[in-house]
Amino acid sequence: MLDSLFSVPSAVIVDYLKMILEILILTVVIYKTLHYLRGARGASVLAGITILLLVLTWLSKQLRLDVLNWLLTGIWGTVGAAVVIIFQPELRRAFAQLGSFSFFKGKRQREVLTEIVNAAANMARRKCGALMVIERRIGLQNLVDDSVKLDIKVNAMILESIFYPNSPLHDGAVIIRDDRIVAARAILPLTRAENISIRLGTRHRASLGISEETDAVTVVVSEETGAISVACRGVLYRDLSPEELANYLEKLVILEQDDADLAETVQMLEEQADRREAPENRGGRSS
Known part of the structure; x- marks a missing residue:
């Protein structure tokens, strides 16, 4: 043989x-x-x-x-x-x-996420409500078609201008695809969950709604408290610092971790925060 x-x-x-x-x-x-x-x-x-x-x-x-x-x-x-x-x-x-696709894709993504984080941090300080949707693998073209279409490179100042109070485009969400803002004033589906907190407003409910139907990542800035939140696959994580927001977005957008990995990401970030706070707590007790 x-x-x-x-x-x-x-x-x-x-x-x-x-x-x-x-x-x-x-x-x-x-x-x-x-x-x-x-x-x-x-x-x-x-x-x-x-x-x-x-x-x-x-x-x-x-x-x-x-x-x-x-x-x-x-x-x-x-x-x-x-x-x-x-x-x-x-x-x-x-x-x-x-x-233009190349080995610089990761660098471009980080630049886009940096602009989003800067915009969210600035709007959080001013308590300016915002809702930003980052498209991943599942397309959002049906929402784009029903929104005000744009084609602008992602920039923190542009995002802040869109969500500035009384701006014609501040209602609804912006949709970000790759490194472009492709739509504004997008109307998102609201969550169907019944056990959601009554303190959450329309923006948070819309962020959960779109994350339940697609794999998009949404960033929400509360108009009442200025708190920053992230939603993915029907899970909402609230009261994030800009550094925590950057870590979440890197895991979800650049590394493309999905909902199964999101809990591990949350646990890792919480452990990192505990380790950072531990020396300060020990120092406070010793004094």
């Missing part, structure tokens, strides 16, 4: 390896394409067109409708051009991101 195995020509092995490599490349490309277009408005249009063409093609073959079959054959040849037209904005953004 070993003799027959080693007698296989090397060209055949190379062909098998090429076939496996091609399958892997096609799998990755198809998956990444579908993942990227999951929240796009044109995705439902393309799905509808594809289903209609498949049904008509099947009927034409079953009923032997030669003219219709000939027409559909020509239409299938134009699907590629239709995809380019339907997804023109998404493709343009994808190629722009591909050109």
Whole structure:
């Protein structure tokens, strides 16, 4: 058996390896394409067109409708051009991101999170209410479509201007995708939880609502107390300092820890805070 195995020509092995490599490349490309277009408005249009063409093609073959079959054959040849037209904005953004995507992604994310933390800290000092939604893997395009669309690089001063009292855009939430503010005055679904504290206002309920339906991370600044909170996967963590907020966002956005890891993150942050406070407490007791 070993003799027959080693007698296989090397060209055949190379062909098998090429076939496996091609399958892997096609799998990755198809998956990444579908993942990227999951929240796009044109995705439902393309799905509808594809289903209609498949049904008509099947009927034409079953009923032997030669003219219709000939027409559909020509239409299938134009699907590629239709995809380019339907997804023109998404493709343009994808190629722009591909050109700028690199090993600096983590650095860009940290810069974005720094701007968000600075804005939250400044608004907390002034007790200026705010609600910021950071998109992760699940797209929020349906909310963007129903909001005031923007395309602004994330900046602390811009965020503070949006949520400034009596500003036309201060109601609702802003949606942040990558390093851009893509929407303002977004109306989020409210939480369906019944055991929520009555002290929590609409912003906190909306932050919990969107975090229950998607994997988005929301940052809330209370208008009454100036307290900073973070919500993810239906869990709300309140009264955070800017340093704690930065740690949460790094874990959830950069390291992409999910709700299963969030409890561990909270415990780790609390232990770090206890260790920082321990020397001060010991010093106070000794004096």
